[in-house]
Amino acid sequence: MQLSWFLFITLLGFLSLFKLTFNLLKWVFITFIRPPKNLKNYGSWALITGATDGIGKAFAFQLAQKGLDLILVSRNLAKLKQVSNEITSVHPTTKIKVFDVDFSSDDVLARVKVMQEVIRDEKLDVGVLINNVGVTYPVARFFHEVDEEVWTKVVKVNVEGTSLVTKL
Numbered sequence: 076m077q078l079s080w081f082l083f084i085t086l087l088g089f090l091s092l093f094k095l096t097f098n099l100l101k102w103v104f105i106t107f108i109r110p111p112k113n114l115k116n117y118g119s120w121a122l123i124t125g126a127t128d129g130i131g132k133a134f135a136f137q138l139a140q141k142g143l144d145l146i147l148v149s150r151n152l153a154k155l156k157q158v159s160n161e162i163t164s165v166h167p168t169t170k171i172k173v174f175d176v177d178f179s180s181d182d183v184l185a186r187v188k189v190m191q192e193v194i195r196d197e198k199l200d201v202g203v204l205i206n207n208v209g210v211t212y213p214v215a216r217f218f219h220e221v222d223e224e225v226w227t228k229v230v231k232v233n234v235e236g237t238s239l240v241t242k243l
């Protein structure tokens with residue numbers, strides 16, 4: 076009786092130790108050994124919305140560094156061209172296309188369709204989408220305090236705009 080308890084508890088201890096060791100090795104593999112994904116395997120172009128500032132712009136540089144060609148989308152054509160020049164000055168082989176689309180405007184559907192046609196006609200193989208465009212309130216507010224004009228714009232840009240691009 077005592078022996079079977081001893082064996083049972085030893086087995087439990089062994090299983091716990093095995094699980095712990097397995098998780099440790101898995102962590103070491105994921106953190107230090109596993110090769111990163113080659114994003115170009117998904118397609119040679121990446122499309123980034125909200126690409127002229129902040130996080131979107133940083134993504135554009137990172138993806139260019141990884142060898143992807145870029146489709147940059149934001150409202151302001153001058154800013155888009157400037158960011159495009161900044162990227163090609165560092166990564167001269169990167170091909171870049173820019174599209175000015177204001178996701179809060181009424182003609183957003185038409186503008187997105189133009190982009191869709193160019194992508195289709197020029198057979199741009201888009202494999203990565205960084206659907207980063209987003210706006211928020213100018214100052215922190217509880218939702219019931221936010222003017223309708225402001226929150227409807229947030230929904231239009233952050234929800235409708237990004238959904239349209241995902242569908243595209």
Ligand SMILES: NC(=O)c1ccc[n+]([C@@H]2O[C@H](COP(=O)([O-])OP(=O)(O)OC[C@H]3O[C@@H](n4cnc5c(N)ncnc54)[C@H](OP(=O)(O)O)[C@@H]3O)[C@@H](O)[C@H]2O)c1
Pocket residue numbers: 124125126127128129130131148149150151154155176177178179180207208209210211232
């Ligand atoms: N930064 C943060 O701490 C933080 C935290 C949580 C979530 N986020 C989210 O992360 C995303 C990026 O944040 P960020 O801080 O990098 O933003 P950001 O610096 O304000 O940049 C926003 C980008 O979106 C573009 N944009 C703004 N309104 C647009 C519109 N109506 N149509 C088309 N493009 C528009 C801007 O370009 P143009 O002005 O040239 O059009 C710009 O390229 C956003 O979705 C944000 O909500 C950010």
